[in-house]
Amino acid sequence: MSFTEDGVTHSGVALSDAFAALKSAGADIVGANCCIGPHALVALLKTKLPEISPACQSAGRNFSISAYPNAGRPQYVDGRYYYLATPAYFAQKGVELADYGVRLIGGC
Numbered sequence: 001m002s003f004t005e006d007g008v009t010h011s012g013v014a015l016s017d018a019f020a021a022l023k024s025a026g027a028d029i030v031g032a033n034c035c036i037g038p039h040a041l042v043a044l045l046k047t048k049l050p051e052i053s054p055a056c057q058s059a060g061r062n063f064s065i066s067a068y069p070n071a072g073r074p075q076y077v078d079g080r081y082y083y084l085a086t087p088a089y090f091a092q093k094g095v096e097l098a099d100y101g102v103r104l105i106g107g108c
Contacts, residue, residue: 016051031066034108038093066104
């Protein structure tokens with residue numbers, strides 16, 4: 001699913017509700033992808049984990065989440081757009097995601 005920094009889909013579905021519905025439908029893993037940059041996704045999952053865990057566990061299935069942040073917003077520099085997130089920064093945020101329980105980590 002793709003979420004805003006506030007933890008809702010673009011159609012207004014809360015992250016915990018979306019995850020619970022997907023788990024109830026039989027998903028083995030649920031997650032956020034291609035929506036926000038690494039820093040924002042770490043912050044989102046950190047604040048939403050208390051809501052996510054009970055919602056997914058109440059669906060009666062194992063609780064596994066994935067995170068595939070995008071490279072952030074490009075910056076306009078000297079007439080070109082650049083993504084300023086370095087591979088090292090992206091890796092650091094991947095470690096933070098793992099620290100919060102994310103089990104499938106990648107990038108968009």
